[in-house]
Amino acid sequence: MTDIQLTTVGKSYGRRRVLAGITLDVGTGVLGLLGPNGAGKTTLLRVLATVALPDTGRVELLGRDPRDPSARAAIRRRLGYVPQQTGFPSGFTTFEYVDYVAILKEMTDRRARHDEVRRVLDVVGLAGMARRRVWRLSGGMKRRLVIAQALLGDPRLMILDEPTVGLDPEQRLRFRDTISALAEDRCVVVSTHQTEDVTAFCPRVVVLHEGGIRFDGSPRLLAATATGRVWRSDRRDPGARLAWRTGDGTLRQVGSPPPGAELVEPSAEDGYLLLVGEAETDAVPEAGT
Numbered sequence: 001m002t003d004i005q006l007t008t009v010g011k012s013y014g015r016r017r018v019l020a021g022i023t024l025d026v027g028t029g030v031l032g033l034l035g036p037n038g039a040g041k042t043t044l045l046r047v048l049a050t051v052a053l054p055d056t057g058r059v060e061l062l063g064r065d066p067r068d069p070s071a072r073a074a075i076r077r078r079l080g081y082v083p084q085q086t087g088f089p090s091g092f093t094t095f096e097y098v099d100y101v102a103i104l105k106e107m108t109d110r111r112a113r114h115d116e117v118r119r120v121l122d123v124v125g126l127a128g129m130a131r132r133r134v135w136r137l138s139g140g141m142k143r144r145l146v147i148a149q150a151l152l153g154d155p156r157l158m159i160l161d162e163p164t165v166g167l168d169p170e171q172r173l174r175f176r177d178t179i180s181a182l183a184e185d186r187c188v189v190v191s192t193h194q195t196e197d198v199t200a201f202c203p204r205v206v207v208l209h210e211g212g213i214r215f216d217g218s219p220r221l222l223a224a225t226a227t228g229r230v231w232r233s234d235r236r237d238p239g240a241r242l243a244w245r246t247g248d249g250t251l252r253q254v255g256s257p258p259p260g261a262e263l264v265e266p267s268a269e270d271g272y273l274l275l276v277g278e279a280e281t282d283a284v285p286e287a288g289t
């Protein structure tokens with residue numbers, strides 16, 4: 001089933017073209033959205049979360065057009081959204097905050113709603129913090145609270161904008177576990193700057209750069225785009241775009257290797273770095289899945 005269907009979607013802020021004709025179909029599973037700062041990820045996710053409308057092109061979410069107010073309301077009832085930045089009503093406890101969002105989501109049965117609030121707080125490990133005022137939570141706990149509200153009900157579509165920022169390693173793993181389980185039978189789009197997140201739990205990766213899709217495929221395929229471009233040596237070579245010393249003491253280098261270089265297995269991160277680094281100068285073909 002196609003949950004998200006974008007056809008040549010464009011959006012500008014003033015004269016700046018932020019989305020330059022995005023065409024994308026997304027169904028069940030996790031799609032990881034990567035891209036450098038300013039690539040247009042948040043703008044794209046705001047369109048997918050019905051917070052922003054595009055200037056051009058067509059958007060269909062869960063088979064409906066969000067331009068139509070009643071369709072938009074129907075989409076929102078089945079949508080979980082973690083925005084990049086969130087404000088909290090002052091003075092609320094964690095429980096009250098999630099309950100407030102549940103009321104906005106039209107969960108009218110008080111007992112069932114409270115059960116659901118407790119459930120999502122438990123999923124993100126905040127059950128013990130139910131009575132704590134939101135302003136007293138740490139940054140990572142606030143992020144978990146925002147994830148909790150996105151899990152309310154049974155959202156068919158989940159749009160998560162850098163949800164793992166500020167999470168400690170254990171919570172990051174818990175998050176992967178939660179999202180992977182949810183994505184068994186729903187559509188999840190998650191933006192991140194963590195390429196290891198993408199490799200770990202996103203079967204599909206889209207790289208956005210300067211408002212366009214530069215890559216759409218598996219993490220393995222993203223890694224394969226760097227085949228023959230990653231090598232190891234003791235000293236930095238002139239063809240290296242990037243080089244860093246690894247735990248074994250050698251320099252891992254990404255770029256144009258010298259003849260006879262000791263090539264190493266590329267990672268998705270290497271593929272991403274080359275793709276984004278070269279996009280400014282070269283025309284990079286879009287890879288298929």
Ligand SMILES: Nc1ncnc2c1ncn2[C@@H]1O[C@H](COP(=O)(O)OP(=O)(O)OP(=O)(O)O)[C@@H](O)[C@H]1O
Binds near residue numbers: 018035037039041044
């Ligand atoms: N409301 C706005 N008004 C004007 N320009 C905006 C607005 N929102 C975003 N932009 C601009 O649009 C471009 C894309 O921004 P966007 O936040 O979508 O990128 P991003 O890929 O999410 O970046 P980051 O990784 O830094 O969060 C940037 O140049 C940004 O300055």
